[in-house]
Amino acid sequence: MRNLSLHGVLCAVLIILIFTLPSCAASEPSVTSFTAMDTLMTLTVYGDSKAADRLEDRVKALDERLSATDAKSEIARLNADGTAVLSDETAALISRSLSLCEALDGAFDITVYPAVRAWGFTTGDYTVPSDERLAELADLIDFHSVSLDGNTAALPEGAMLELGAVAKGYLADISDDILSEGGASCAILNFGGTIKLYGSKPDGTPFRVGVADPASPSSYFGYLSCPPGVIATSGGYERCFTADDGTTYIHILDPSTARPVDNGVLSVTVFTDDGVYADALSTALFVMGRDAAISYRAAHPDFSLILLTDDGALYLSDDIAADFTLSPGCGYTVRTI
Ligand code: ADP
Numbered sequence: 294m295r296n297l298s299l300h301g302v303l304c305a306v307l308i309i310l311i312f313t314l315p316s317c318a319a320s321e322p323s324v325t326s327f328t329a330m331d332t333l334m335t336l337t338v339y340g341d342s343k344a345a346d347r348l349e350d351r352v353k354a355l356d357e358r359l360s361a362t363d364a365k366s367e368i369a370r371l372n373a374d375g376t377a378v379l380s381d382e383t384a385a386l387i388s389r390s391l392s393l394c395e396a397l398d399g400a401f402d403i404t405v406y407p408a409v410r411a412w413g414f415t416t417g418d419y420t421v422p423s424d425e426r427l428a429e430l431a432d433l434i435d436f437h438s439v440s441l442d443g444n445t446a447a448l449p450e451g452a453m454l455e456l457g458a459v460a461k462g463y464l465a466d467i468s469d470d471i472l473s474e475g476g477a478s479c480a481i482l483n484f485g486g487t488i489k490l491y492g493s494k495p496d497g498t499p500f501r502v503g504v505a506d507p508a509s510p511s512s513y514f515g516y517l518s519c520p521p522g523v524i525a526t527s528g529g530y531e532r533c534f535t536a537d538d539g540t541t542y543i544h545i546l547d548p549s550t551a552r553p554v555d556n557g558v559l560s561v562t563v564f565t566d567d568g569v570y571a572d573a574l575s576t577a578l579f580v581m582g583r584d585a586a587i588s589y590r591a592a593h594p595d596f597s598l599i600l601l602t603d604d605g606a607l608y609l610s611d612d613i614a615a616d617f618t619l620s621p622g623c624g625y626t627v628r629t630i
């Protein structure tokens with residue numbers, strides 16, 4: 294099988310471009326780039342030369358705690374043993390995630406992990422499971438089956454969980470304390486597709502963020518001017534493979550079928566001030582598909598939405614329509630919802 298993955302260094306750098314850094318603060322920023330959570334992260338901080346290093350330490354420690362593929366992590370131990378006593382932090386993130394699984398009606402489901410593994414998305418050793426196997430996997434996926442009693446978690450036989458769809462959003466949320474303790478004035482933290490914008494630019498202008506074009510992820514279909522907050526993008530182009538029969542399979546799975554999503558959505562970007570919510574939402578709205586995603590936004594206008602479908606339609610929530618600029622020459626048709 295041919296691996297078409299753009300995930301990794303190139304993808305993480307280019308998913309979203311922040312290009313307002315020079316005006317962020319008068320002094321030079323401290324910048325650190327490193328790989329964690331299977332992606333390249335680039336952290337840029339103004340006004341505190343130590344904050345980027347503190348953030349990097351925190352990210353790496355959290356990765357060790359949460360990584361489903363690191364046998365020593367809390368999540369891997371839970372998956373291997375079926376039960377584990379977790380740290381307060383991991384238990385709290387699982388608890389929050391379970392609430393979001395419920396609120397998003399199972400389109401986001403942290404127990405999708407056995408299917409993620411079966412398709413080979415954890416190793417790059419891709420396979421198309423048989424229909425029988427997919428039916429078994431779909432039966433295993435059910436966030437209601439996770440038991441969390443204080444810090445003790447338990448899973449039924451065969452079930453496994455992972456927090457990959459929200460971990461980067463969680464990093465965005467815990468960054469506030471790390472940045473404020475050293476008095477940082479402004480930060481752009483690219484956690485590999487989930488971007489945290491912190492503080493304010495001295496000139497008072499908004500941040501400007503480019504959103505990757507799935508047709509060519511090294512370029513941008515447009516730019517969003519926005520206040521501080523978190524921008525999370527889920528795109529099929531981030532990690533996918535093409536099977537021998539020419540079918541392309543993406544890394545975002547429909548929990549009800551255990552199969553990669555194939556519903557005409559190409560990318561979903563969510564902007565809000567809550568990173569875990571933004572990250573879970575971008576994944577869930579991708580799974581829901583265009584119509585359900587638009588309905589969800591209508592019922593929950595507490596976030597901004599940019600959704601691109603394979604017919605070239607670009608849906609923008611009404612709150613940001615005036616703040617979004619389509620790239621010159623980009624042929625997408627903007628529709629305000
Ligand atoms: P990325 O991690 O590439 O930024 P997402 O935030 O959309 O993208 O998360 C996708 C990851 O989450 C997948 O790689 C997979 O591990 C896991 N995942 C896939 N589908 C789902 C789903 N429906 N609910 C929860 N997690 C999912």
Ligand code: MG
Pocket residue numbers: 458459525527571572573574575576
């Ligand atoms: Mg996500």
